[in-house]
Amino acid sequence: MENIKVSVDLNKCVGSQLCIMFSPTVFERDGNGQSKIVNRNGANLAEMLSTAEQCPQCAIKVENTQTGEVLFPPPELAF
Amino acid sequence: METISLNDDLMAPNVISDPHGYYRTLREAEPIHWNARWGGWVLTGYNEVVEVLRDSLNFSSDRMGFLAQELTQEEQESIAPIFKILSYWMVFRDPPEHTALRMLLNKHFTPIAIERYRPMVRKIVQKTLDKVLSKGKIDFVKDFAYEVPMTVILELIGAPDLDTEKIKEWSEKLGVFFFIKADEPRRREIACEGINALVDYITPLIEQKRERPGIDLISLLLSAEEAGSITANDVLATCVLLVFGGHETTMNLIANGTMAFINHPDQWDKFQKNPDLLKKAVEELLRYDGSVKSTVRWAKEDTQVGNTLIKKGDRILVSLSGANRDPQQFTDPDGLNIERNPNLHVAFAHGIHVCLGASLARMEVEEAFAGLISRIQCPELVEGAQLEYYPSVVHRAIKELPVYIKPLIK
Ligand code: HEM
Ligand code: HEM
Ligand code: SF4
Numbered sequence A: 001m002e003n004i005k006v007s008v009d010l011n012k013c014v015g016s017q018l019c020i021m022f023s024p025t026v027f028e029r030d031g032n033g034q035s036k037i038v039n040r041n042g043a044n045l046a047e048m049l050s051t052a053e054q055c056p057q058c059a060i061k062v063e064n065t066q067t068g069e070v071l072f073p074p075p076e077l078a079f
Numbered sequence B: 001m002e003t004i005s006l007n008d009d010l011m012a013p014n015v016i017s018d019p020h021g022y023y024r025t026l027r028e029a030e031p032i033h034w035n036a037r038w039g040g041w042v043l044t045g046y047n048e049v050v051e052v053l054r055d056s057l058n059f060s061s062d063r064m065g066f067l068a069q070e071l072t073q074e075e076q077e078s079i080a081p082i083f084k085i086l087s088y089w090m091v092f093r094d095p096p097e098h099t100a101l102r103m104l105l106n107k108h109f110t111p112i113a114i115e116r117y118r119p120m121v122r123k124i125v126q127k128t129l130d131k132v133l134s135k136g137k138i139d140f141v142k143d144f145a146y147e148v149p150m151t152v153i154l155e156l157i158g159a160p161d162l163d164t165e166k167i168k169e170w171s172e173k174l175g176v177f178f179f180i181k182a183d184e185p186r187r188r189e190i191a192c193e194g195i196n197a198l199v200d201y202i203t204p205l206i207e208q209k210r211e212r213p214g215i216d217l218i219s220l221l222l223s224a225e226e227a228g229s230i231t232a233n234d235v236l237a238t239c240v241l242l243v244f245g246g247h248e249t250t251m252n253l254i255a256n257g258t259m260a261f262i263n264h265p266d267q268w269d270k271f272q273k274n275p276d277l278l279k280k281a282v283e284e285l286l287r288y289d290g291s292v293k294s295t296v297r298w299a300k301e302d303t304q305v306g307n308t309l310i311k312k313g314d315r316i317l318v319s320l321s322g323a324n325r326d327p328q329q330f331t332d333p334d335g336l337n338i339e340r341n342p343n344l345h346v347a348f349a350h351g352i353h354v355c356l357g358a359s360l361a362r363m364e365v366e367e368a369f370a371g372l373i374s375r376i377q378c379p380e381l382v383e384g385a386q387l388e389y390y391p392s393v394v395h396r397a398i399k400e401l402p403v404y405i406k407p408l409i410k
Helices: A018-022 A045-054 B013-017 B019-029 B046-053 B063-070 B073-078 B080-086 B097-106 B111-135 B140-145 B147-156 B164-175 B187-211 B217-226 B232-245 B248-263 B265-273 B275-289 B320-324 B358-375
Strands: A004-008 A027-029 A035-037 A060-064 A070-072 B032-035 B040-043 B137-139 B294-299 B303-305 B308-310 B315-319 B402-404
Touching (some): A004 A045, B073 B080, B111 B147, B140 B147, B147 B248, B248 B275, B315 B320
16 A cells, blocks of 8 residues: 555553454564554554544554644544 | 462452552552462563563453362352353453454444444433432432443343343342452352343243344344354353443443542533543543452463563462552542543453443443533532442442432532
């Protein structure tokens, strides 16, 4: 996915593995039981956004690198 | 050995009234402590707690299965109705059964999905505030904290008319099954009565939804049953879990949070002047005095945690409150700081069982405190009030919180 950046905030991730359940091609467990991105092209944008929504911590951020727009999470959800 | 001087009575009155002090002593001596009296490990260090919670391969949540192994045939039969429900609760199951149920329900409990209930919660909060302001002196638990969560969960399952008093009574009976009242000789019978009553009450509702589906969670579970991804038992057990689990814990957090502010009026003042701190403040209330103090796991394999070898078959009390006050993770852990950031607490646990209702609970508690700080002064304890907590290892629950409520004069 060109222009799309996905990242996991390790200060938020609680290791629920929900992102791995919903998009196993993109996410994996790291050594601490948190999430890490193994293939940022493993899903299309629609799937990526719907997986990011599943995160109970809003730890997954999806951005458009070209416009700088944050596609998820919306500002009112960030904590 | 140091171990001998540690008090292993998890239900001792001083442990119930001040769990944080007790867990601090334990953590400082041995963050992984063998409690001979309970016959299991007690984990109070953040790293140890997080390691176990995030490792569902080695640490099982199937507490009903393990319990069954410890009971005689006769004992097992005496609690069959409880087993039939509780062993289907996702909180007590391991993958892969856990995964199917969790993925199904999670979509309806995401931070974004929960937003649509916010206006409803805001209204309930305002109505409840009108009521308590007209009284002036209230029991904060019963008169304020209880109202919001119960109403919301019934709305969610599509049954706003259920009798909340009855559900509360039966839930409490079911609660007796765990070791809350180990000295109650009829505890198994009482718990069976509770669960049978809940099941009898909920079953017709499920049947009604089967005939006339709505947009509620019961209808959703039923459509998953029809599609073959879950069983009829899963549907029933999950309904009971949502009704049982969906209110008490949230109510307790609202009460514990208020108590925290009563003890830290400077933080209340700061909050009132900076309502934007709402989300951070709620996270801090969860960390500071969360309503679920601990959970339990069983080792499926010999596993090293820190320097300690936990043996296959050992049980572990995972102290969430202990981890939440670990100075290695949180600076000034015994202080309340509503601006704390980052704040990766474990109040909703970590790992695959992390609370399904977390976003719902957060939103409800946010709305409760947003309402409180916009309309009242910091509540004041009624003079001479003796605060008592329910004798529970798991739940941090104040029995009554008598306070004066005064309107904010702007
Ligand atoms: C402040 C309020 C709450 C707290 C502190 C809390 C805490 C917890 C904790 C610590 C767990 C993990 C238990 C374990 O790992 O053994 C959990 C799981 C769970 N909670 Fe909550 N909870 C709260 C509110 C709610 C609400 C409102 C609901 C209902 C909708 C709910 C439903 C559940 C369910 C279904 C699970 C099991 C999840 C799974 O196994 O995947 N909780 N909760
Ligand atoms: C989110 C909702 C809830 C969660 C996640 C939760 C979680 C737990 C867990 C993990 C245990 C330990 C059981 C074991 O492993 O042996 C437990 C015990 C217990 N729960 Fe809950 N619970 C919830 C709601 C409730 C409610 C609503 C009640 C109240 C009436 C209740 C009453 C009890 C009691 C009495 C025990 C026995 C242990 C003790 O309190 O000392 N729970 N709960
Ligand atoms: S869904 Fe969120 S909290 Fe869960 S593992 Fe993925 S990033 Fe972490």
